[in-house]
Amino acid sequence: MATVEHTDGTAEAAPPTGGEGHRRRDFINVAAVSFAGVGGLAVLYPLINQMNPSADVLALSSTEVDISRIQPGQAIKTIFRKQPVFIRNLTPAEIQQANSVPVGDLRDPQTLAERTRDGKANWLITMAVCTHLGCVPLGAAEGENRGEYGGYFCPCHGSHYDTAARIRKGPAPKNLEVPEFEFLSDTVVKIG
């Protein structure tokens, strides 16, 4: 207990509340605890942040793909940032089919034109990652199930994508994602 020493040697108890001594002690308490708290949080940051993707994973990689051999109606699977990508050469009938759907009816409304490049509407480039839980949909290789809408079909939980790789049926919430890409020439496309 804090006491006040008198010159004559008698001790007197400090008042239980208020008084200079107590307020100073409270201040020291609050200051020490908050300082330790901030310090603790600061220590937590690297411990948590170390789990985020590291610099080499983040380093923007890009992939160049030669598309000259992909015939209309065919598709290939390639890799971008360790994830599969579909590159598909749509037939005129498939383009027609994609354009004939009223955009307002779609779960994730987008036109084919918004998902392709001007003048190259036949080149549909999308991530091959189902927007539901990340499986690789079927439909790129010859003879694979393309689902009810002729695009891609995800076997995991039955999502159907149409010829513009837009979600039409099943649990997936979004269209297959279109990555950044540009045509370096008529036959080479750079993804990323």
Add this chain to the structure above:
Amino acid sequence: MSFPWAQAYEPKAPLMKWLDQRLPLPRLVWNSVGGGYEVPRNLNYMWNFAVLAGFALMLQIVTGIVLAMHYAPAGDLAFESVEHIMRDVNQGWLLRYAHANGASFFFIVTYLHIFRGLYYGSYKAPRELVWMLGLVIFLLMMATAFMGYVLPWGQMSFWGAKVITSLFGAIPLVGEPIQAWLLGGFAPDQPALNRFFSLHYLLPFVIAGVVILHIWALHIPGSNNPTGVDIKSPQDTVPFHPYYTAKDGFGLGVFLILFCATLFFAPNYLGHADNYIPANPLSTPAHIVPEWYFWPFYAILRAFTVDFILPAKLWGVVAMFASILLLFFLPWLDTSPVRSGSYRPRFRQFFWILILDVLILGWVGGLPAEEPYVMISQIATMYYFAHFLIILPLLSKLERTLPLPNSIAESVLHGEKRESVPYGVQAKPAE
């Protein structure tokens, strides 16, 4: 922490006396699982599963530690190191099969333990915290088992990891950063494998810690029993040792026979053949399924196919987590003062329907997402939630329960017929 008539610990040997005054560890053991812990005398075989789950945990820790001496958590080595364990390491096949099947058996006994608690009302006051700590253990087990299944880096490992971490991607706004944070990348790869190994090694010890809390909280009121009636006098109890150590020993023998039969004659029966194919990020197996013990939850996840305010995917995720988190509120959803299902005729019927419902969920969870299975999973999911949110609260209000025995001892010594006295009324003196 104990009943007044429990035998006190009295060390006889001088060494034990010396130890008791300095570090009373033998006293702690004696009071927790020895002669000093008084247990209802009428426990049936459903009470064996706690000890069996504890045994399974030890089995997993021991086999896991030795497997870690041979396993390499690196993307291009993981699969091969598991094959190395299977083919080259001395008795490696035995250790790995014991670990893989040990996980399945751990879940079997844990599910039986949970259903025991549900039937006999072991979650009710004053054991709410025992129940909730048990659920924490269950969640930790699921996380541990999931990460362990990723380690062999086969096709099911890879795609299971992908699908489960994508669940977090369903959360609005923060979902994708969280997913990338969990994986340390945009798809499961080296960083994910490494951290899963680290956590898979850590979590069993966390489980062991929570098990200690679970037992501690249990030993405050003492064990529940098949009548659900409180312990009233020394006639109601027997010391844990030797009575239940012997009974648990017998149960352990039966458990080990079944475990070894699976281990030696059908070690891959509970696994999936696709996991013997090395992980391939470019091709999804035709039919991704988690291990059998996740099937009921997987069925709930897939049951949501229509957007309703939120996307269907998010509903599935929310429902799956809710199906377990809901159980934390069970002590307050079921307000009937009668604990044991044996004295609640209506509750008993619904209990068995719930068991059937969970089995159906498990069955469709292991099947492809096609009709009619999607429809079945939707109905079963609805029923699961209805059971806890509608049926149980109503039952506890409306049900007429059967008369309870006056005491545990009476129910054991005189059979059930003799104590037909309404709940709370004094029994007539025995003739």
